[in-house]
Amino acid sequence: MEISILIPTHNRLWSLPKAIDSCQSNKYKIEIIVVDDGSTDGTWEWLQKQPNIVAIRQSNWGKPWAVNRAFQVAKGKYIRFLDSDDWLCPNANERQFEIAEAKQADLVVGGYEVYDEDENMTRKQEWIECDDFIAQQLGEVDSSHYSAFLFRRDFIKEIPHRTSFASADFASRDDRCLMLEVALAKPNIAIHFEPTLCHRHHTHKRLQFAQSLRSTGTNLQHLLIYKNILSELVNKGELTLRRKKAACKILWSLAHWIAYTHLDEACEVAEWIYSLDPDFRLPVNGSLKFLYKKLGFRNTEKILYLRRIALSIFRPKNQHKAYDLPI
Numbered sequence: 124m125e126i127s128i129l130i131p132t133h134n135r136l137w138s139l140p141k142a143i144d145s146c147q148s149n150k151y152k153i154e155i156i157v158v159d160d161g162s163t164d165g166t167w168e169w170l171q172k173q174p175n176i177v178a179i180r181q182s183n184w185g186k187p188w189a190v191n192r193a194f195q196v197a198k199g200k201y202i203r204f205l206d207s208d209d210w211l212c213p214n215a216n217e218r219q220f221e222i223a224e225a226k227q228a229d230l231v232v233g234g235y236e237v238y239d240e241d242e243n244m245t246r247k248q249e250w251i252e253c254d255d256f257i258a259q260q261l262g263e264v265d266s267s268h269y270s271a272f273l274f275r276r277d278f279i280k281e282i283p284h285r286t287s288f289a290s291a292d293f294a295s296r297d298d299r300c301l302m303l304e305v306a307l308a309k310p311n312i313a314i315h316f317e318p319t320l321c322h323r324h325h326t327h328k329r330l331q332f333a334q335s336l337r338s339t340g341t342n343l344q345h346l347l348i349y350k351n352i353l354s355e356l357v358n359k360g361e362l363t364l365r366r367k368k369a370a371c372k373i374l375w376s377l378a379h380w381i382a383y384t385h386l387d388e389a390c391e392v393a394e395w396i397y398s399l400d401p402d403f404r405l406p407v408n409g410s411l412k413f414l415y416k417k418l419g420f421r422n423t424e425k426i427l428y429l430r431r432i433a434l435s436i437f438r439p440k441n442q443h444k445a446y447d448l449p450i
Contacts, residue, residue, distance in 0.1 A: 125151040127199030131189035132207035133160040145210035158189035187284035187297040202274045215319035219273040222313045229278040229310035233271040233319035240325045260306040263369035271320035296344045303352045367399040382424040393420040
């Protein structure tokens, strides 16, 4: 078996068939493993009728549990992780497999395309070359999407998708954690410069990045990942200034989102950023940059909080944006 493609799904019968169809190949042996994570929309019944699909059913334990379970039965020399609301570009598997074999690669990276809910392409992101893969994954430049990658199974067999029952609670950011751990393992990387993944933006419920209380948990998980990864780099003597700066780009945005609900903790993250990079440059412009510089992080976030309250009063309920959190 050349490639195993692991697809976790929950109530995605509206998109799952397209994801599966995009994985098929007439050239190589591809194993498609679909884990139904407790769907109630007829997904399991549909899977029973599909030929050449390895179908697994579990209770609604979440994506990391589903992917880890699929990995246990995967037989392919290479592994791809694919969300059931996305699909692959034509011949992505074939091209990346051939590159992997020719280069003896542990990881074949690639770019991606972004589509809207009506499957219109809105952006094409080719792979960005970066001479520090760890810095790239920390946030220095676009790090693509891990479903656009092909992994050698033996290389990642000791790097699971972290779950909420592990020592660190990374259930909603499991793919980001996995990619950072892969980067720390220093893979032999080969590049497919063209996009290999079609990533869909939609308004259906997602397996990750939930709003309200769960969004707070997601922010905490993201923060814990960076604390653990940077600690690992410190222990190895590999936390360079370049990598610190890359991490700070992500940590700044994270501090802002944490401030929505936990201002004191957000201020701690902001302080950590300046301890990592005393010359940190604010990634904002105009009046907001002025406020952060003159009033500091805490007071600026208080002003932004009051602004959100005012907007919530005057904006009709049906016009709240997806990223707004309840006040």
